[in-house]
Amino acid sequence: PGETAPRELGRIELADFVNPAGLKAMGRNLFVATEASGDPITGNPGEEGFGTIAQGFLEMSNVDLVGEMVELIMAQRAYEINSKVIQAADDMLTSTVNLKR
Structure with a gap:
């Protein structure tokens, strides 16, 4: 309370897959890795070809x-x-x- 300076609490990692089409759909926009998708490749937003995260926006594909x-x-x-x-x-x-x- 009373703090005005931003403070980093953690980082959100993004995951990519060699074969995203191999992910198994679990419903409600949830997916699980399979042998066909390969292991997840994780990274920070905006680095090494990973996408970015925009605060306060709703991605339409999540609806x-x-x-x-x-x-x-x-x-x-x-x-x-x-x-x-x-x-x-x-x-x-x-x-x-x-x-x-």
């Missing part, structure tokens, strides 16, 4: 578009159902009020 679309459709359907329930309740109340007349 599961199909999963997000499914969740969006489910949310839309839930909204429609709730809207119909409210409309039905309103219709019942209107009918009840009209019965008293």
Whole structure:
């Protein structure tokens, strides 16, 4: 608390493989090394051909578009159902009020 100077807490290493196509997909953007992929080659960002890391950015390839679309459709359907329930309740109340007349 109160510190304003940046302080290095650690380093993030990046990994590369001789054959990235040989990695086994585990789902949710996770992969595991196999004999086909070879052993991981690790290094620091921005050095020896490794990529860089940008703070505050979201890499689009990390977003599961199909999963997000499914969740969006489910949310839309839930909204429609709730809207119909409210409309039905309103219709019942209107009918009840009209019965008293």
